Amino acid sequence: MFxxxxxxxxxxxxxxxxxxxxxPGVPEWQLEQLREEGAxxxxxxxxxxxxxxxxxxxxxxxxxxxxFIFNLTDYERVLFVDADQLMVKPLTGIWDDPNxxxxxxxxxxxxxxxxxxxxxxxxxxxxxxxxxxxxxxxxKTFNELLHEKDFDPWFPEQVRLVGGFGLPGSxx
Numbered sequence: 001m002f003x004x005x006x007x008x009x010x011x012x013x014x015x016x017x018x019x020x021x022x023x024p025g026v027p028e029w030q031l032e033q034l035r036e037e038g039a040x041x042x043x044x045x046x047x048x049x050x051x052x053x054x055x056x057x058x059x060x061x062x063x064x065x066x067x068f069i070f071n072l073t074d075y076e077r078v079l080f081v082d083a084d085q086l087m088v089k090p091l092t093g094i095w096d097d098p099n100x101x102x103x104x105x106x107x108x109x110x111x112x113x114x115x116x117x118x119x120x121x122x123x124x125x126x127x128x129x130x131x132x133x134x135x136x137x138x139x140k141t142f143n144e145l146l147h148e149k150d151f152d153p154w155f156p157e158q159v160r161l162v163g164g165f166g167l168p169g170s171x172x
Contacts, residue, residue: 021065050160052155060153066130070142071140148160
């Protein structure tokens with residue numbers, strides 16, 4: 001949050017909401033700290049009916065939470081950024097990029113072994129990084145993502161999103 005809202009090197013000069021999707025297990029003091037720093041809290045229940053890679057492994061229990069970006073229908077588009085993403089420059093240009101308005105409602109980056117040396121636009125791939133994606137919230141899409149249960153959950157939310165958006169075809 002600091003990088004996007006306050007760091008002079010990566011600050012977005014346009015005022016944008018910073019929404020944090022939380023689940024019931026987040027302590028109130030942490031929610032209050034996020035609010036004090038300028039976050040909007042979107043409390044959501046756990047999505048607990050979709051398959052996990054290993055039964056009884058709780059570390060995967062909250063990974064489907066990012067599907068709720070499609071439920072944030074107060075917004076025209078939502079940029080989802082996992083907490084482990086490092087910004088090195090402002091992301092302002094992403095909002096104006098022609099690839100940021102795909103027909104599917106999802107723009108995401110493929111997994112690239114050559115992070116700095118690749119063609120632009122990135123070639124179609126059958127997999128993308130769900131830790132950084134631009135989505136158009138849509139209730140129908142959200143419900144469709146929650147409905148399908150017949151998939152291999154080796155990376156649960158990523159595999160579900162890849163299937164839900166009919167890859168290949170994701171571009172960055």
